[in-house]
Amino acid sequence: KTRLYSGMQPSAESLQIGNYIGALLNWKSLQQTHDAFFSIVDLHAITVAQDPALLRENTRRTAAQYIAAGIDPSESTLYVQSHVAAHAQLAWVLNTITGFGEAGRMTQFKDKSARHGHDGTTVGLFAYPTLMAADILLYDAEIVPVGEDQRQHIELTRDLATRFNTRFGETFVVPEASIQKETAKIYDLQNPTAKMSKSAESHAGIIWMLDEPSVTAKKIMRAVTDADGGIVFDRENKPGVANLLTIYSVMAERSIASLEDEYAGRGYGDLKKGLAEVVTGTFGPIRERVLELLDDPAELDRLLAQNADRAASVADATLAKAYDRVGLLPRV
Numbered sequence: 001k002t003r004l005y006s007g008m009q010p011s012a013e014s015l016q017i018g019n020y021i022g023a024l025l026n027w028k029s030l031q032q033t034h035d036a037f038f039s040i041v042d043l044h045a046i047t048v049a050q051d052p053a054l055l056r057e058n059t060r061r062t063a064a065q066y067i068a069a070g071i072d073p074s075e076s077t078l079y080v081q082s083h084v085a086a087h088a089q090l091a092w093v094l095n096t097i098t099g100f101g102e103a104g105r106m107t108q109f110k111d112k113s114a115r116h117g118h119d120g121t122t123v124g125l126f127a128y129p130t131l132m133a134a135d136i137l138l139y140d141a142e143i144v145p146v147g148e149d150q151r152q153h154i155e156l157t158r159d160l161a162t163r164f165n166t167r168f169g170e171t172f173v174v175p176e177a178s179i180q181k182e183t184a185k186i187y188d189l190q191n192p193t194a195k196m197s198k199s200a201e202s203h204a205g206i207i208w209m210l211d212e213p214s215v216t217a218k219k220i221m222r223a224v225t226d227a228d229g230g231i232v233f234d235r236e237n238k239p240g241v242a243n244l245l246t247i248y249s250v251m252a253e254r255s256i257a258s259l260e261d262e263y264a265g266r267g268y269g270d271l272k273k274g275l276a277e278v279v280t281g282t283f284g285p286i287r288e289r290v291l292e293l294l295d296d297p298a299e300l301d302r303l304l305a306q307n308a309d310r311a312a313s314v315a316d317a318t319l320a321k322a323y324d325r326v327g328l329l330p331r332v
């Protein structure tokens with residue numbers, strides 16, 4: 001089976017609908033045909049300030065959300081990044097072959113460092129992409145299912161793998177991004193030209209997987225649209241409506257054209273009501289299941305430990321090979 005790797009940061013109490021549509025749904029369908037590794041990337045989350053007690057809790061919650069959304073931890077390897085030491089270790093080696101200018105060109109770094117200011121911007125945030133490259137390369141992953149915002153990081157990962165292989169001899173598999181075109185970027189409901197993100201300052205435009213259905217419905221009813229009135233898909237001129245149609249289409253498994261037909265001549269209120277029903281219909285049961293799973297944290301922790309062992313057995317072998325290629329003296 002082809003190897004697959006992906007992950008999400010436990011940077012909030014809940015995942016948001018962009019994570020579900022851009023990543024999780026894709027993971028779910030790929031896990032059956034691939035040898036999949038899905039990580040909760042806590043080492044990435046601490047590249048911006050996190051409250052320690054909350055981080056620990058959010059890590060469990062993220063694991064529970066993977067499972068509730070359909071990731072099967074006996075089929076796929078679902079584990080916490082910091083439980084496998086090799087991630088940080090390989091990241092260090094990759095730091096030494098990454099150009100300063102190269103890392104500085106990453107748009108996620110530019111966006112996040114602008115948000116956190118000079119003093120809030122850490123070396124860790126700068127090195128985020130090399131840690132991500134390590135995540136992927138440790139597992140010889142051929143495919144990395146992510147949202148559009150991660151395309152540039154996968155490109156860098158490919159460059160680093162190729163560079164390492166050229167300099168030190170064939171070691172890493174050069175991975176490919178798997179990005180679903182139409183759904184690769186879900187936008188904030190209050191600011192439909194900005195990506196929806198867990199760590200956005202305002203939560204008003206975020207649909208959380210774990211929000212109560214009534215809260216989700218309210219947020220959708222308040223989504224920013226336009227004064228034009230037509231329910232047609234026009235990303236340029238009607239970004240709010242286009243975003244709602246995209247989300248609707250994925251969640252209801254219907255084409256955008258059939259939604260345009262159904263809502264032709266009707267108001268935005270109708271569209272939003274329909275969308276709220278579809279979203280809460282999917283997220284309601286997921287939320288229930290997450291709460292059940294969180295009722296037994298010891299069982300969840302046990303499962304994560306087992307999966308971390310499985311991940312480490314693959315990762316440690318790759319790390320040893322990379323250390324050897326670079327010329328680090330093996331400890332006998």
Ligand code: ATP
Nearest residue numbers: 008009011018022146147184185186196197198199
């Ligand atoms: P943060 O704000 O902390 O960076 P995030 O919401 O961007 O959180 P990540 O943990 O960084 O989430 O990313 C997890 C996965 O979700 C990645 O594959 C990413 O590409 C995808 N993703 C994130 N936001 C969106 C979005 N708005 N639309 C589609 N995919 C997304």
Ligand code: MG
Nearest residue numbers: 009149197198
């Ligand atoms: Mg992100």
